[in-house]
Amino acid sequence: DETALRQQFEATIAADHRIEPRDWMPEGYRKTLVRQIAQHAHSEIIGMQPEGDWLLAAPSLRRKAVLLAKVQDEAGHGMYLYSAAETLGADRADLTDKLIERRQKYSSIFNYPTLTYADVGVIGWLVDGAAICNQVPLCRSSYGPYARAMIRICKEESFHQRQGYELLMTMMRGTDAQRAMVQDAVDRWWWPSLMMFGPPDEESPNSAQSMAWGIKRHGNDELRQRFVDMSVPQAQALGVTLPDPDLTLDEAGGHWRFGAIDWSELQRVISGQGPCNAERIARRRAARDDNAWVTEAASAYAAKHAS
Numbered sequence: 658d659e660t661a662l663r664q665q666f667e668a669t670i671a672a673d674h675r676i677e678p679r680d681w682m683p684e685g686y687r688k689t690l691v692r693q694i695a696q697h698a699h700s701e702i703i704g705m706q707p708e709g710d711w712l713l714a715a716p717s718l719r720r721k722a723v724l725l726a727k728v729q730d731e732a733g734h735g736m737y738l739y740s741a742a743e744t745l746g747a748d749r750a751d752l753t754d755k756l757i758e759r760r761q762k763y764s765s766i767f768n769y770p771t772l773t774y775a776d777v778g779v780i781g782w783l784v785d786g787a788a789i790c791n792q793v794p795l796c797r798s799s800y801g802p803y804a805r806a807m808i809r810i811c812k813e814e815s816f817h818q819r820q821g822y823e824l825l826m827t828m829m830r831g832t833d834a835q836r837a838m839v840q841d842a843v844d845r846w847w848w849p850s851l852m853m854f855g856p857p858d859e860e861s862p863n864s865a866q867s868m869a870w871g872i873k874r875h876g877n878d879e880l881r882q883r884f885v886d887m888s889v890p891q892a893q894a895l896g897v898t899l900p901d902p903d904l905t906l907d908e909a910g911g912h913w914r915f916g917a918i919d920w921s922e923l924q925r926v927i928s929g930q931g932p933c934n935a936e937r938i939a940r941r942r943a944a945r946d947d948n949a950w951v952t953e954a955a956s957a958y959a960a961k962h963a964s
């Protein structure tokens with residue numbers, strides 16, 4: 658009966674073992690996972706756009722090959738994540754429709770434009786860097802398929818982060834104009850990267866329950882602080898200035914204290930008012946509609962072979 662199943666679920670969580678697709682789980686646990694995994698999958702797929710914009714304008718064949726590999730990885734991450742959501746009973750096409758109809762979210766960060774090639778480097782360094790901080794703990798998430806998908810995703814994100822940093826290092830060794838491009842990109846992406854971690858803990862409606870269930874392992878503020886502590890020395894090594902006059906090292910705690918984040922900007926971007934929200938969704942909608950015949954043909958082929 659349900660009491661026994663619930664006890665077994667609680668015991669699995671308490672023992673820090675994994676919940677698997679066939680196990681009983683509370684409806685709220687399933688819903689929270691579908692919400693977070695779908696949002697994560699949508700972010701990977703929408704996240705192909707800002708960098709994809711530079712594929713035809715990469716400055717060399719080598720840079721183009723690297724960028725193409727990265728953008729393809731992001732498609733793959735979206736696919737693993739949609740598969741993980743399917744193990745919870747979600748339907749991939751339905752999730753895509755919800756994204757396009759704005760009934761499900763994707764990360765705020767992908768609503769900013771990529772103005773120069775330095776943005777490709779800064780996305781790798783800061784956006785993939787933030788993604789790694791946030792996602793490495795998710796490799797221990799309590800839901801098995803999500804945790805396992807995250808292991809491979811994190812390995813690929815590490816490559817993405819390093820390619821970004823290497824690109825920026827190369828530009829910083831170049832001309833004054835290239836150094837100025839890098840600094841300009843850092844100025845534009847720094848604060849939005851901090852917002853990727855979500856609202857502060859006291860304004861995060863989902864954190865407490867998600868942490869109790871072991872879906873999330875740390876609060877938003879703790880991960881944001883880890884990211885800042887990791888990024889400041891990297892900025893120093895690179896020779897760029899982070900656009901925050903309040904950044905100071907708290908010698909006692911060993912943490913970099915940072916200035917106030919403009920939370921109204923995050924709210925605006927999440928609610929659809931960011932610089933590129935309309936463009937991102939329009940492109941995703943066009944991809945779904947223009948390629949519907951491929952999906953139909955593949956489904957007809959699969960049905961024929963199954964029968």
Ligand code: FAQ
Binds near residue numbers: 704765854877
């Ligand atoms: N943007 O109660 P919380 C990548 C929403 S990395 C948009 O704190 P939660 C790799 C949140 O959904 C990016 N919405 O929520 C890549 C909730 O709304 P809801 C993707 C945000 O879930 C790199 C509400 O605000 N990574 O794609 C944001 O406990 C380069 C209240 O927030 C992941 O998704 C935001 N920044 O914590 C690809 C990681 N922040 O659903 C291409 C997995 C919050 O109740 C290029 N996800 N919201 O209507 C997570 O760890 C969590 O879901 C958080 C939010 C931490 C994002």
